[in-house]
Structure formats: structure tokens, C-alpha cells
Amino acid sequence: MESVRRLYQRFSSLVHELAKFGSIGAIAFVIDTGLFNVCNVLIGLGPLTSKVVATAISTTFAYLGNRFWTFRHREQSGLGREYFLFFLLNGIALLFGMLTIGFTHYTLGFDDPLSLNIANIVGVGLGTLFRYWSYKKWVFLEATEPIPMELPEAGLRQDR
Template sequence: MRFVRRLHERFESLVHELAKFGSIGAIAFVLDTGLLNLFNLGMGWGPLTSKVLATTISTTFAYLGNRFWTFRHREQSGLGREYFLFFLLNGIALLFGMLTIGFTTYTLGLEDSLSFNIANIVGVGLGTLFRFWSYKKWVFLEATEPIPVELPDAGVKQDR
């Protein structure tokens, strides 16, 4: 029984982070895919241009959700630093999507919407694995001190 308790304690925060990360990621995915299809299929912009624009918008949403919800308990090392690293790492992850869409469209010659969306899903999946690992390692750092659940009373005495 101690083993199960230690295992639960060890992975509890990881499971919560993964659930929150997955929730933000799911919303960002819907946003990214919807905008990607709107830009490419609806507006007739190129597949790679559409991917870059859709990813830029969904990445901004994902940053805000991850900073202020998923990883809010982690060290805050400065909005500018985090935002820069977040977008840099998302730029690297974007390459997965661009490679799969580019390969499908230009190498295989598959330009139908189903192939386009499947390529996007594969690229997003590969990029998501990279993003989760890299955010924890470089963007949203472990807190050096425990972050209090509630704000301290600041020396205010309460009458009881």
C-alpha cells in the first residue's frame, strides 16, 4: 500500500499538469485547425502561410492558458522571457506541422482537404510531444520556493 501511495504522490502533479495541458492543447488545436481550414480552404491562402498564421494565433492562446492555468504554480521568470521562449519552441514545433503538410501537399501531391487535415493532425501530434517536454524544461520552471495556496494575512488581526 505504501508503494501505491508513494507512486500517487510522485505522479499526482504530473497527472494534473498533463490534464490541464491537454485541455488547453485541445482548445488550441480546435482553434488552429479551424483557422487553418478557414485561411487555406476558405480564403484560398497557401497551405504553409495558413499554417503559420493559424499557429501564431493558437500559440498566443496556448501561452496564456498554460502560463495562467496549467503551469501557474511554477516559477514566473518574466513574461518577456517566457513569451520569447514559448514562441521559439512553438516555432520549432511548427516545423513538424509544416514538414508534414509540405510533404503531403508538395511531395505526395495530395491537395484534398482530408489529406491536408490528416497531415496537420500528425504534425500537431509530433509537435505536442516536443512542446510539453520543452515547456517544462525551459519555459515554466520548477518553483524554487513553495507557492502559497492562499495569500498571507499580512499581519492583519481578525476579531473572533
């Protein structure tokens, strides 16, 4: 039992970070898939255009959730820099979705909603692996100093 406790202590921050990342990702996935279907099936934008629109909106949600919840303990290197890198890396991850949807639609000739949704899910899965790795490496950097869990109370003097 002691070895399990030591293992948990060693990896607890990673487990918590992955759980938060997964929660934000699950909500972003629902947003992405819902908008993809609304744009493609109801509005008729086409599968690739629908994917771009859905990804742009779900990525904005994911950035805010990851910055202010998942990776809030990491150093903040400027919202402009982080937002730019976040969208750049999501643009690269979007290619996974575009390739799987494009292959399914244009190469295999499957244009039914089920086939396109399966392709979308595969693309999102591949993109998620890339995103988690790249966010930790380039966007949400390790803190150079410990970041306090609570903000200090301003204006209180200790010498009274």
C-alpha cells in the same frame, strides 16, 4: 491497494499537470485546426501560410492558458522572457507541422482538405511532444521556493 495509492501520490502532480496541459492543448488544437481550414479552404491562403497564421493565434491562447493555469505553480521568470521562449519553441514545433503539410502537399501531391488535415494532425502530435518537454525545461521553470496556493490576506494583524 496501498501500492496504487502510493503510486498516485508519487505521480499526482504530474498527472494533474498533464491533464491541464492536455486541456489547453485540446482547445488550442481546435483553434489551430479551425483557423487552418478557414484560411486554407475558405480564404485560399495556401496550406503553409494557413498553418503559420493558425499556429500564431493558437500559440497565443496556449501561452496564456499554460502560464496562468497549467504551470501557474512554477516560478515566473518574467512574461517577456517566457513569451519569447514560448514562441521560439513553438516556432520549432511549427516546423513539424510545416514539414508534414509540405510533404503531403508538395511531395505527395495531395491537396485535398482531408489529406492536409491528416498531415496537420500528425504535425501537431509530433510538435506537442516537443512542446511539453521544452516548456518544462526552458519556459516554465521549477519554483525555487514553494508558491502558496492562496495569497496572504493583506493588512490583517495577528497580534490583536
